[in-house]
Amino acid sequence: MTINFSPEHTDPSASLDFIRNIIAEDLKANKNDGRVHTRFPPEPNGYLHIGHAKSICLNFGIAAEHKGGLCNLRFDDTNPSKEDIKYVESIMKDVRWLGFDWGDRLFYASDYFDRLYQYAVQLIKKGKAYVCDLSPDEIREYRGTLTEPGRESPYRNRSAEENLDLFECMRSGEFEDGSRVLRAKIDMASPNLNMRDPVMYRILRAEHHRTGNKWCIYPMYDFTHCLSDSIEGITHSICTMEFENNRPLYDWFLDQLEVDCHPRQIEFARLNLSHTILSKRKLLALVEGKLVSGWDDPRMPTIAGLRRRGYTPESIRNFCDRIGVAKRESVVDIALLEHYIREDLNRRAPRVMAVLRPLKVIIDNYPEEKVEEMDAENNPEDPGMGSRKVLFSKTLYIEQHDFRENPPKKFFRLSPGSEIRLKHAYYIKCTKVIKDEHTGEVIQLHCTYDPETRGGWSKDGRIVKGTSHWVSAAHSVKAEVRLYDHLFLRANPDDEKDRDFRTFLNPNSLETLTSCRVEPCLAETAPGSFYQFLRQGYFCVDSVDSSPEKPVFNRTVSLRDSWAKIEKSRGTEAPYF
RNA sequence: UGGGGCGUCGACAAGCGGUAAGUCACAGGAUUUUGGAUCCUGCAUUCGGAGGUUCGAAUCCUCCCGCCCCAGCCA
Secondary structure, three states: OOOOOOHHHHOOOOOOOHHHHHHHHHHHOOHHHHOOEEEEOOOOOOOOEHHHHHHHHHHHHHHHHOOOOEEEEEEOOOOOOOOOHHHHHHHHHHHHHOOOOOOOOEEEHHHHHHHHHHHHHHHHHOOOEEEEOOOHHHHHHHHOOOOOOOOOOOOOOOOHHHHHHHHHHHHOOOOOOOOOEEEEOOOOOOOOHHHOOOEEEEEOOOOEOOOEOOOOEEEOHHHHHHHHHHHOOOOEEEEEHHHHHHHHHHHHHHHHOOOOOOOEEEEEOOOOEOOOOOOHHHHHHHHHOOOOOOOOOOOOOEHHHHHHHOOOHHHHHHHHHHHOOOOOOOOEOHHHHHHHHHHHHHHHOOEEOEEOOEEEEEEOOOOOOOOEEEEEEOOOOOHHHOEEEEEEOOEEEEEHHHEOOOOOOOOOOEOOOOEEEEOOOOEEEEEEEEEOOOOOOEEEEEEEEOHHHOOOOOOOOOOOOOEEOEEEOOOOEEEEEEEEOOOEOOOOOOOOOOOOHHHHEOOOOEEEEEEEEEOHHHHHOOOOOEEEEOOOEEEEEOOOOOOOOOOEEEEEEEOOOHHHHHHHHHOOOOOOO
16 A cells, blocks of 8 residues: 555544544444455446545545555446446556555456345345336336335235246346346335335346356346445445435345345545536536547546646545545535645646747847856755756747736836846846737847846845746747646536536636747656646646657646736736737 | 435534634735745634523524435446
8 A cells, every 4th residue: 555644544633534433433342353344336337536536545545544454446347238348447547546556355246246146046035035027117106206105016926936936037038128127025115215125136138348148137236235345344335425325225135134244334425526527427428529538638527637637646645635524515625626736746846947928038138159057956845856957048938928018016027127037047137129010919028138147146136026937949849738727617517407517618728838938858758747837837748649749738737826816806917919 | 295314614624512623715924036835824702593401502402494315127
């Protein structure tokens, strides 16, 4: 296990969440021989997202916090019509990437199909299950409603012998898909609809990604899950709130079958994140509607998307630890996620200069052919990361936003006549502004530099308030930069019932900049490596589209920007050309 | 309208009868060769509402209000 324990889970004085509290009590009461064994049970029918990360961190985290604690990875693969091997592969990759290890405990519910069948037979023999010939529509009718009890199926009182025979025929393929089901015989009048003779097995001729065509009947979730947990010796079966109504059924199967291991199911509230959606169905709609480039589009809240966006496993784990675990429905502010990636990258990302929207600057009093090597520290937060050389010359690029012809109050950057520091280089003063005669756009600046300020210090103690990043025109390379922003404009895109969530998509969630100039060393970096582009944000090399010939960077998250905040509150932001 | 669950700062979230932790966000200030980072400071007389019990209630009781989940041969 490579995870770092967060302080709140290792500090005994810190408060535990209600699940860890329950487990601590169980341990104190000597339940389960002192064992703690959890599991993460995804269905391989889609990609994992940050909501799953919460569950993964919870389950694997709890196991890691206890001596001898274990967490299994188990695929809940009981519905071959929706599942696929490609999802099991992506899920394993994502769990591993998040930093968790299931050791040799990789399981599949399909591993238990034979045993499950035997359990079903046992139930039939006990008179607790029966084969029902009702059609799906009839079953629904017989189930009753929220306020009215259901009616018993006419097939409910078949003999055990007949049921055994019929069930065997179901298995051997003698009946059509959907023509019969095996049902638990519980209580058609139960106020909990899950207890109104739930279906245990359905006939479904679909090739299973692991068992092939061995089966034409497949067990349902409720029957499978509790028994899979029991077979694996799970002590605490942690799931989300919508399964709370299923708990009596979970317990019923285990009680009826008198199994040795009866795990305790505990439900917690699933994660909701502001400015995005965490529903497999809706995420799929974005992918299929080509509203994003795929499951790993850097705007997607999927693990694959976050990874491509530049999020680190550490930041996601810290986030999951911080949001807590409770039963109340909530929406976590995405700013909290952004806080954790900034915190992690601030510590670890090498600083580098990149000009996203270049504005040419000529230093008039700098010799034509001269090139100087300037020392630049790689990370002021970590001197151990060393320094590098950055080349300075007569023709440079600075950021368009670092110049303002008519500077507003408190604008510390370059403007006609003002002086700023070029990071790691010299002080420069703007002497002349060249504009496009038709558009009025500022296209070039003429400046002078002070040779006495090499490295960015002046001996006379004169203070410049602004420091800009820059790049030498001749000693920089072109790059594409993708600026990502929130996927949705609304904090909660589904809170308006009559408006489709897609109407709140942020039209500016992706802005592609193609004429950026970056330090030459950035052309040669490995996919996924991350940097802080000085004064702008954290960026990573795109793992799909970047190449040394055409480097592509994704903005993971911007730096906090108090000047932008001031401008925004004043409404005086400058336009980009 | 049956059953189950949940309501504590803008967002999360502790609190478990002794007088509202923490984090993010936000707002000030210090500092700064990133308007970054860092560091200080401020930010719920009040816990969905109303009653009640108690010397004392977010915590216990009663009633009310609001939100979520359940009528798949999905999980």
